[in-house]
Amino acid sequence: MIKIILLIGIIFSYLMSVGQSDSSKRKEVRETEKFYKNLQKISRKGTMFGQQDALAYGLNADGSRWIGEKNRCDVKSVTGDYPAVIGFDLGHLELDSTKNLDGVPFIDIQQLIIETNKRGGIVTISWHLNNPLNPAKSTWDKQDSTIKNLFSNKEAVELYNSWLDKFSSFLKSLKDKNGKIIPIIFRPFHEHTGSWFWWGANQCTTSEYIALWQYTVNYLKNDKGLNSLIFAYSTDVFESEQSYLERYPGDKYVDLLGFDYYQRNAPASNEDFVKNMNQMIDLVKRLAIEKNKLSAITEMGLEKITESNWWTNIVFPLIKNQGLCYILLWRNGRPDHYYTPFKGHKSEHDFIKFYQQPEILFLNDIKKLKR
Template identity: 45%
Template sequence: MKSKIYIAVLFALAATSACTITPAKELLLPTDKQATEETVHLYNHLLKQQQQGMMFGHQDDLAYGKGWIDEPGRSDVKEVCGDYPAVYGWELGHLELGNAYSLDSVYFDRIRDWILEAYERGGVNTISWHLRNPLTGGTAWDVSTPGVVASVLPGGEKHELYTQYLDHLADFLLSLKTDNGTYVPILFRPFHEHTGSWFWWGKDLCTPEEYKALWRFTQTYLRDTKNIHHLLYSYSTDRFKSQEKYLERYPGDDVIDLLGFDMYDRSPGYRDLLDKCAATVSRLAKEKGKIAAMTEAGGPIETDTEWWTVTILKTLKPYGLSYVLVWRNPTNKIWEAFAPYPGHPSEADFIQFYNDPETIFQQEATAAKLYN
């Protein structure tokens, strides 16, 4: 088995070679043709890297973990395997309200700091957004009233309010820049799990045409009205049973840069369905020239002590996904931890997962120089 250090060296050599012999004009452009240089490089690196290995991601990894909150340098993942994740997930729900902290009680100023920290060390940042229901004022999970999506589209009664939501989002996104003015590239993943009906943008709450229009308006507003050009746009379903269902609400190749799916291990037959979903997304991504990823996951890691190496790694290895991201580790809720911490029952299995040559953590991502 190749060591992690050896793999990191290979990534560094590949990155150096690519930068030396590949002129900028040969780089593929994402859907935003005015994307920043760093965003274009990340897009191209992720397209190539997914055929070499799968990055590991963790939600709120730097913000808190088992028994700690906001302690510099800490990470449950790092304390288990000695390395940070390669992908860092963040949540912006309640930003649209002008609040100081998110629905997960994390201050947005600190999220900004951690996004910059992850970028400076060469990691990848992805953002989700469980925005409030603009029609009822309820949470993102308020599905009491259909027609919310229609209400925020141009001509709808809540369109102006939705643009105000987007203005708050844009202000935050435009603040994600380094001291020298470089904007941090972001994998932006809104309106996720829409193949279910637990969010106000879900399948039973709007038509396919309305969902597509929501995506298109949002991207156009951020890109053209707010002049934001450091986003890669991620389309992310929940579990699905066919290619047709996966693409039923797909807003178009000119809108989406990454094809993803969310899927938690909560029912029998998970591995078989995971295999089928990963195969479909991987194939579609290759056909469309997109990045592929498992954008949100989690499993019974306290009782299934081979979940990392068997359920996730063995199942996903054949499909060339860019990354798999697991959800967060609430400070005081052991049963909801989605990544291991020291002493966790899945710690040994996770270390095997980490040591596999086809999993990519921060050291390899840093060596790959994803942004240049």
């Protein structure tokens, strides 16, 4: 009789834990769906402005760097408002480093994401992870057949799984004041149509890339129960629908369609940049409508913003009334490597004009839309 009672107790406890787990999963899925619908609502009103590492570091008026100053942001110093979208990278999380590949402590990234969410902002994450076949090799160490060899190597798969475990644990630590996991736009294996990463076009076949993407999504969702992610498919430059979708992992595995494209050698490149950008925006926008997905320019910029009127002359006409969810400018990393103006920069006044356009949404704009 005692054994039967104990057995019943064990079964009851198990069923309760499963019920609680399923209930938590459903709640998390509902929160992510709510987050996604809110992004769709915002996209109908305008395009959110975003920047990578906007809260982690930046540049002073004399061009020197500032790092880790609370509530500071170059965009805010110019406009008085924060970007609506903030980007972060989790590269080196897989190596148990205390800092990411750009030297930002992970504990700071965690806090900045929580603060951004509390302010009403949106967070997107990239992950320049090292090579799971050889962790000493970085994202940029091109190693042919990595993905093919990964899935034929049990130890390598186990190592990759352990990296996904760390990634999942970090994402699950991002909670709001009510204890809910913060939804994040996650952009894995980006710029895959280029060949500068180990997952790039010359380093793997189409089927291998798709297999890696699908495996990663399934592991995070099914094995780790992580349901707080919006998955962003993000190519580099492309010329056609065929080239854009060549390595597309399927509608089931993607929530947002985007691409990365930088302008170089302005103003000589202005005409070509605008032409190419318009073609790519039109194609991605059409595909997003057909597939009922969000669309975005997931990375863009002109290094050092060498054109003082770049914001109103180039950027605004490109994205006006396009229905894009957001654009993400790259980081203000060094005096020779920055993508948004800081106080005293020659494009500062033009950026303020850009900021004042009603179709361009910063933090205060989307906070109003969420009400």
